[in-house]
Amino acid sequence: DAGVIQSPRHEVTEMGQEVTLRCKPISGHDYLFWYRQTMMRGLELLIYFNNNVPIDDSGMPEDRFSAKMPNASFSTLKIQPSEPRDSAVYFCASSLNLDRVNIYGYTFGSGTRLTVV
């Protein structure tokens, strides 16, 4: 398996522009998580999906952030409009279901480094 695939690896955009980050989870994983990492705040969970349904988005910082999972193999995190303080590395992670997740843990992608200028 190729693991969790995120695109793009790097994104530089101007303030006010829309940014879309993409994630392809591992096939068969039931859970998908979006994290954000900054030097100041470390790794923060933004939102997670279970069987393509958003379950908890309490970590989403503002209404400018939205996430979707139209099918089991694809998810997006969108920021509109983007601001310089959104600059961070965004990670996507996927996980097996309840019965097996605690054996394998989460599998993280390589992240998208977002810079908003």
Add this chain to the structure above:
Amino acid sequence: DAKTTQPPSMDCAEGRAANLPCNHSTISGNEYVYWYRQIHSQGPQYIIHGLKNNETNEMASLIITEDRKSSTLILPHATLRDTAVYYCIVRPLGDPGTYKYIFGTGTRLKVLA
């Protein structure tokens, strides 16, 4: 969630064992100890987890004290590629969404040639 305390940084000579401590004095009976690591510019990687017995896999060993208030992750023969930030996390077994991983600041391990 129980909090964990880890030293901010450690050095280890290449080929020697790296012993990374973690304190979790308020751990609850149903909480497991998990270890992840994050190599520069990559996402966190699961290493190992345990409840109360010592655990070993191809990556590392986990030693949990009898009172479960602390644990040690052991990398038996550290290599330069083990240079990373190591996170110790405690959480209950169960729904990965309900029991989220809370990543602290971790220990930055530097393996020296």
